[in-house]
Amino acid sequence: PxxxxxxxxxxxxxxxxxxxxxxxxxxxxxxxxxxxxxxxxxxxxxxxxxxxxxxxxxxxxGPAARGAVLSWLGRLGTTAAEREAAVVSTLCGLGRQSDGSLLRKAGLSFRVISFDRLRSDDFVPGGGGGDADKRAEKAALGDCDAFVSHAWLDNAAAKWQALERWAKAFQQERGRPPTLWVDVVSIDQSAVAESLACLPIFLAGCESLLVLGGPVYTSRLWCIMEIFTFLSITTDLSRVTIVPLKGGGRRSAAELDTLSAFSRFSVEQATCALDTDRENILSVIQSSYGTYDDFDRAVRGLFAERLDPNAVPSRSASSYRAPSGADASRRTASELGWPMV
The missing domain is CATH 4.10.860 (DNA Excision Repair, Uvrb; Chain A)
Structure with a gap:
């Protein structure tokens, strides 16, 4: 289309x-x-x-002018909260289920795991010892410290080391290990398709977004969708932390590849398994930002501002302005009317 x-x-x-x-x-x-x-x-x-x-x-x-008009029309007669809800609703609609049904399912299936219960082999495809999803616990939407966003094709050991560094800094600041939403343990493996349809709601139900960024990350459209969703529901960039993956040495080739991929990011170059999913996700991004160039600049700016290997999400505001005109306050699950479990 x-x-x-x-x-x-x-x-x-x-x-x-x-x-x-x-x-x-x-x-x-x-x-x-x-x-x-x-x-x-x-x-x-x-x-x-x-x-x-x-x-x-x-x-x-041209595309820029049409994008500006499209973005302006999208703001007419709507509040920031309504636009945020519309973005999440549209993304959830990729699962072809009703909003009410997905909200109920998301509230009932939202599961998190404490970092001290994670294992390094959880990030290895097919790892986790077969009990990965059994170590997660039910939680209310909003009661999760971080949604962990990563690409499965990035190096598993490097992702674990990056997460371990971040979790250690988090525990030093907060006095406890972080609670995390991690796909391999938080998704119900007996109902994967239904859980994936709720993914935008799960993401919106987390306090912060933690990106384990490797060379592959920016080429995976579902990973970029997670960033887009988070930017659509908050203007506070301090809630986003991007941890670059490292290898051996002070500045490894993998880290240089990661930084290069971030600086050259283009959403139109990102791919996913199904062409229909790619078309739908790109359409939602274009309708929110007007043009892909505007979104690319926003993501590159996010990478530049929040790329910090030792950062822990703080509660201080940032100067970021969301495309939909959302206000800077954090909207909790209860404020958005999501079911609490």
Whole structure:
């Protein structure tokens, strides 16, 4: 649908340019040809103005202009909370279930795990000893310190080391190990599809977003969707921590690759397994930000500001401005009307 709409826009712009060229050429050729007096005709000037406007239409009807109009229309007659809820609702709609049904399921299936119960092999595909999901505990939406966002194709040992460093700093500051939402232990393995449909609600129910960023991370669209969702529900960047993955040495090749991937981030280059999911996610991002370039800049800015290997989420406000105009206060699960378990 997204490519189809872009093709329609392209054809319409071409038609307007051809029409504009005709309106510009007709008076000129008529004056230079058989009817020089046409220059004094009352219709000549309006035709030239209309032709110039039509010919120049790509300048004011391009992707950037359309994005600005789309973003403005999305803000008309809605509050910040309504726009936040709409983003989460739209993303949840990718699971093709009703909002009410997903909210109930999310409230009943939200599970977290204390860091001291995690194991390093939990981040190895097929690891965890078969009991990974049994070590998580039910919690109320909003009662989780961090949603852990990572790409499975990034190095498992490096991800564990990054999480371990962050958790140690967290415990030193708070006096307890952090509670985490981690996909391999928090998703009900007997109902994976239903749990994935609730993913945006799970993310919104966590106090902070912890990104274990490796070279692969920015190329996975579901990972970027998690960042997009979090940016849509909060303006406080102090709630986001990005921990770059490290290898051996002071500045490893893996870390340099990670920093390079972050600085060159483009959402249109990100992929996921299903083309339909990719189209749907990109459409939601475009409708919220107007253009992909605006979203790319927001994400690169986030990477630059919150890339800190030793950071612990604080409660101080940041200057980030969300695309939907959301206010800076944190909205808890209860404020958004989510079920508490």
């Amino acid at each position: 997204r490519q189809g709409l872009a093709w329609v826009h392209f054809k319409v712009r071409c038609i307007f340019q051809l029409l504009g060229a005709a309106l510009l050429l007709f008076p000129a050729l008529r004056v230079l040809g058989p009817d020089p007096a046409f220059a004094q005709n009352v219709n000549a000037a309006p035709m030239l103005v209309l032709g110039a406007c039509a010919f120049a239409s790509p300048l004011y009807a």
